[in-house]
Amino acid sequence: MSNIKSSKKHAIQSKKNNQFNKSRKSLLRTLIKKVDIAIIQKNKILAQESWKILQPILDRFATKKIIHKNKASRCKSRLYLKIKKIP
Known part of the structure; x- marks a missing residue:
């Protein structure tokens, strides 16, 4: 632990x-x-319902830098393609 007040x-x-x-x-x-x-x-x-809930949360977390913006984009892309392939 540091001694400086601002550092604490x-x-x-x-x-x-x-x-x-x-x-x-x-x-x-x-x-x-x-x-x-x-x-x-x-x-x-x-x-699709779960996707609608997830998508704005991913964007919000990327904006607030909780996760990296590329990770959010990659995750959205991969999940969307998987959902699209469901018959």
């Missing part, structure tokens, strides 16, 4: 932000799994 404050903020981002990433992984499960079950309607 930064360490506390960093810890708080880390915890917040960790919960957001967990939420994101859960939503991606829901879409994947619907794809595996070949349930196109459920996959």
